[in-house]
Amino acid sequence: MLFNSLSFALFFPVIFGLYWWIARKSLKWQNILLLVASFYFYSCWDWRFLFLLMFSIGLDYFSGIKIENSKNSREAKFWLTLSIVINLGFLGFFKYYNFFIESFAEFLSNFGFKVNIWLLNIILPVGISFYTFHGLSYVIDIYKKRIKAERNFVDYSLFVSFFPLLVAGPIERATHLLPQIKVQRTFSYENAVSGLRQILWGLFKKIVIADQCAIYVNEIFAHHQGLYGSTLAIGAILFAFQIYGDFSGYSDIALGTARLLGFDLLKNFNYPYFSRDIAEFWRRWHISLSSWFRDYLYIPLGGSNGGNWMRIRNTFIIFLVSGFWHGANWTFIVWGFLNALFIMPSIIFKTNRNNLDVVAENSLFPTIKEILMMGFTFGLTVVAWIFFRADSVMDALKYIRRVCSYSLLKYPQKEVKWLVAIILFFMAVEWFGRKENFAIEKIHLDHNRWVRWGFYYILIGGIIYFSGEEQIFIYFQF
Numbered sequence: 327m328l329f330n331s332l333s334f335a336l337f338f339p340v341i342f343g344l345y346w347w348i349a350r351k352s353l354k355w356q357n358i359l360l361l362v363a364s365f366y367f368y369s370c371w372d373w374r375f376l377f378l379l380m381f382s383i384g385l386d387y388f389s390g391i392k393i394e395n396s397k398n399s400r401e402a403k404f405w406l407t408l409s410i411v412i413n414l415g416f417l418g419f420f421k422y423y424n425f426f427i428e429s430f431a432e433f434l435s436n437f438g439f440k441v442n443i444w445l446l447n448i449i450l451p452v453g454i455s456f457y458t459f460h461g462l463s464y465v466i467d468i469y470k471k472r473i474k475a476e477r478n479f480v481d482y483s484l485f486v487s488f489f490p491l492l493v494a495g496p497i498e499r500a501t502h503l504l505p506q507i508k509v510q511r512t513f514s515y516e517n518a519v520s521g522l523r524q525i526l527w528g529l530f531k532k533i534v535i536a537d538q539c540a541i542y543v544n545e546i547f548a549h550h551q552g553l554y555g556s557t558l559a560i561g562a563i564l565f566a567f568q569i570y571g572d573f574s575g576y577s578d579i580a581l582g583t584a585r586l587l588g589f590d591l592l593k594n595f596n597y598p599y600f601s602r603d604i605a606e607f608w609r610r611w612h613i614s615l616s617s618w619f620r621d622y623l624y625i626p627l628g629g630s631n632g633g634n635w636m637r638i639r640n641t642f643i644i645f646l647v648s649g650f651w652h653g654a655n656w657t658f659i660v661w662g663f664l665n666a667l668f669i670m671p672s673i674i675f676k677t678n679r680n681n682l683d684v685v686a687e688n689s690l691f692p693t694i695k696e697i698l699m700m701g702f703t704f705g706l707t708v709v710a711w712i713f714f715r716a717d718s719v720m721d722a723l724k725y726i727r728r729v730c731s732y733s734l735l736k737y738p739q740k741e742v743k744w745l746v747a748i749i750l751f752f753m754a755v756e757w758f759g760r761k762e763n764f765a766i767e768k769i770h771l772d773h774n775r776w777v778r779w780g781f782y783y784i785l786i787g788g789i790i791y792f793s794g795e796e797q798i799f800i801y802f803q804f
Contacts, residue, residue, distance in 0.1 A: 327370040329579045330532055331796045337367070338583065345587060346513050353510035357484050360587070367489040368453070375451040378416065383483050385412055386461035390468045390475040390482075406469045410462060417458050420450055422654045452802055453493040455651060459618055460486045464500045466622055473500055481507050488589075490580040494573070494801040496594040496614035503589070511588025521585035524764045526785055528578025534788045535571030535752055537797045538745055539564040546740065547715055550725050555734035558725055560742060565715050566708050567749055570599065572800045573612070578764055597760045599753070600685050602699040604669040604706060605678035615651075619644045637673050642666045652714075653803065657722060661713040668706045684761055748788075 327333050341363045349355040369376045389409035396402035464485075467473045476482040485504050491497075546553060546561030553561075577594040584591045592614050601607035608616050627640045642663070649662020672678040685700065686692040692700065709726070716722035759765030769778055 327367055328796050328798065329576065329583075330529060333370070337363075342586060350513065353508075354480075356511060357480050357507060360488065361480055361484045364484065364487040364489040364492060368487065368492055371452045371493075372449065375449075375454075378451055378454070379457060379487060380483075382413065382416070382457060382461055383486050385409060386465050386486070387476070387479060387482050389465050391477070393465060393468045394475040402469055406465055409465045413458050413462055417454055420454060422650075424654065450803070456495045456497055457486050457492060459497045459615075463497070463618065463622060467500055473504075476500070476504060478508075488584070490583040490587075490589075491591060494576050494580075494799060495612075496577060496580070496592045497618050498592060498614070502592060506589050514588070517585050517588070520767065521582040523766055523769075524578045524582030524585065526582075526782065526789075527764055527766050528575040528580075528582060529789050530785045531571040531575030531578065531752070532797075532799070534748060534785075534792050536568045536575060536800075537572075537794075538748070538792060539568035539571065540797065542740055542742060542745070543568050543715070547717075547725070550721070550728060553728070554736045554739055555729045555731045556736050556738045557740055558729045559734060560738050560740060562708050562712050562715075562725075562729070564742070564745070566599075566704070566711050567752075569711065569714070569800055570595075571752075576799045576801065581764075593763060597756055597765075599704055599707075600700055600757070600760055601703050602681045602685060602696060603672055603677070603703055604665065605672045606681040607703055607707060608665070608669065609682075615648065619648055623647060634674055638670065641669065641673050645669075656719050657713045657716055660719055660722070661710050664710045664713065668710070687761070 327337060341359070345356060345359055349359045365376060365379075368379060386409055389405050392405040393402045396405065464473075464482075468475050476485070481504065484507055485498070485500060488498075488503070543561055543565045546557060547565075550558055550561070574595040581591045581593070594612060594614050596610040596613060598607050598610035601610055624640050624644045627643060628636050629640065630637050645662040645666035646659060647662070649658040649660070649665075652658040652661075669678065672680070685696055712725055713719065713722040716725060756765045759767065759769075762768050766781075769781060
């Protein structure tokens, strides 16, 4: 069931009505209703994998209790290790089995050994990377004594499987979401209006920006061998906007949907393409994953302690692991490696915390220096996105080589002026709303009713005009 589908448009109003009119007076029934709805939502993808989700929930629920009840640190570490190994074992099998087998066979072939490999036709369970990380952070936090183990099985199950974030995040922490689950929610008109507004903006990002960019991106990347460098450059830039519109659009819909139900989820994007360096970009892009790796991998490895060598080593580790988390392909690992290289100057010279404020915070427009910094940072991310999007590392290298050829100076073979105009409109709205949680959050405060509703109708008209066949979200494959 996709957020941008008719089935979800029918599913959610039913849940919303039952939640606020039937179950509103009982916390127990609110949570039971949401848990049943979440399981149904997930089963719509493939009901067989619902049992895997339930097993993961049960494993971490009982592991958390065992860790908390352990008589000594050795026993607690045993249960923590057991949970981590089983969780990562399932994730590794479903996501990386064929990758490791093929890579091993290719490695042996370089030495003249030919082996028959046994590949499996494995279907990747939707959302497994996200709900696995929910469970891992939970048991680790219990082991570190940051939280107490949750005894209410329904409440814990809802924390892991809450349907707005189940498939593609944000990756929630028990410290943030569980307390909200354990308190009865009351309906707030202001929160509901804010949620609808964020859903509207998320749908615009997905349908009008991401899906329209995808039409050109798919064609350009599929036939890059015969296209001019100028056309390929446009394709790479359009993919940058596609993946941003797609993923941040999903996050907006997820956060807006959760707010309609009385929940406040973690912010996952903070206008990353207005970043002035790569370090700032990674504080603003996929925030829940970046902070997860910081707290559960980078800091345990030693973080920034121990001098430059430790900082460099740990930075490369988290970026390579982050790349591998995205998928079983060397392209994602190279993408992570490139981002580690790009961020190295700020790590070595300790400038990675320089840009913590909002760009042009006290000004309507950025300075020339800020424009150049944002342009350079965006250019680096676009180069890395080429590897993220390409089918193989060799395809990405050929793509970049073609971009750097004399054909970059030729007139592009694809006409995208109308799409550029829409993207400029989109980025202008993002720029003027860059201080808010989402771009159109405060439009109702800054404009009169006619301007406000005129703007809404423009967004709705664009969504209706460009709506067609339902397009899956990019991060569903991760």
